[in-house]
Amino acid sequence: MIRDMTAILYPLAANAELALSQPKARAAREREAAAAAGEAVVFTTDVVGPAFATREAALDAYAGRLEDERSGFTPAIEDRWCKLVEHVVVEPGRTAPLAPVAPTFQDGRRWPAPPQTPPRTAWRLLVSYWRIASAERPLEAPQARKARRSSRELDAATLRAMARQPLRPVEPQRALDIGLFETRLPENPSIVVPDE
Numbered sequence: 001m002i003r004d005m006t007a008i009l010y011p012l013a014a015n016a017e018l019a020l021s022q023p024k025a026r027a028a029r030e031r032e033a034a035a036a037a038g039e040a041v042v043f044t045t046d047v048v049g050p051a052f053a054t055r056e057a058a059l060d061a062y063a064g065r066l067e068d069e070r071s072g073f074t075p076a077i078e079d080r081w082c083k084l085v086e087h088v089v090v091e092p093g094r095t096a097p098l099a100p101v102a103p104t105f106q107d108g109r110r111w112p113a114p115p116q117t118p119p120r121t122a123w124r125l126l127v128s129y130w131r132i133a134s135a136e137r138p139l140e141a142p143q144a145r146k147a148r149r150s151s152r153e154l155d156a157a158t159l160r161a162m163a164r165q166p167l168r169p170v171e172p173q174r175a176l177d178i179g180l181f182e183t184r185l186p187e188n189p190s191i192v193v194p195d196e
Helices: 016-021 031-039 053-061 146-147 156-163
Strands: 010-013 026-027 041-052 082-088 121-132 181-185 192-194
Touching: 010 016, 010 031, 016 041, 016 121, 016 146, 026 031, 031 041, 031 121, 041 053, 053 082, 053 121, 146 156
Parallel strands: 010 121
Antiparallel strands: 010 026, 041 121, 082 121, 181 192
């Protein structure tokens, strides 16, 4: 018996709100999404909607979209492109994260006791979708190392701005099917041997 392969069908939209309410199409792969959009697409994950004080309130608000252990509801595999995440709520007036804690080395303990009250958190909906490249925000600038190797000249200010961007992978991460100190034999790639 041959079973059809199931994959998540991510919505295609200009932003996360539209992906949630009225996507243009749904696609599992980038080329399918680009064909449906008629232009380049970028896979992205954004937070959408209001913040909820409890997980239960968020599950009630997004009933039918998320797995709910209370009712036993589980969305179909192709509809699993939403999930709930818990964010720490930043206190008003605080813009920087908490400062690092110095070790104390007192009473046989290395670190001081943690604060008695945990930080306040809120639950938000995280939506993964194919974003149309020309919509709202443009595609990200090229990585600095790629731009330096290109033939066009870049001024120092542009290179500095590109270097301050968060690190992004050059290509999607492949599944780690062999260990760090292992290699495949050139004459037979199905055999993995230790690398010396």
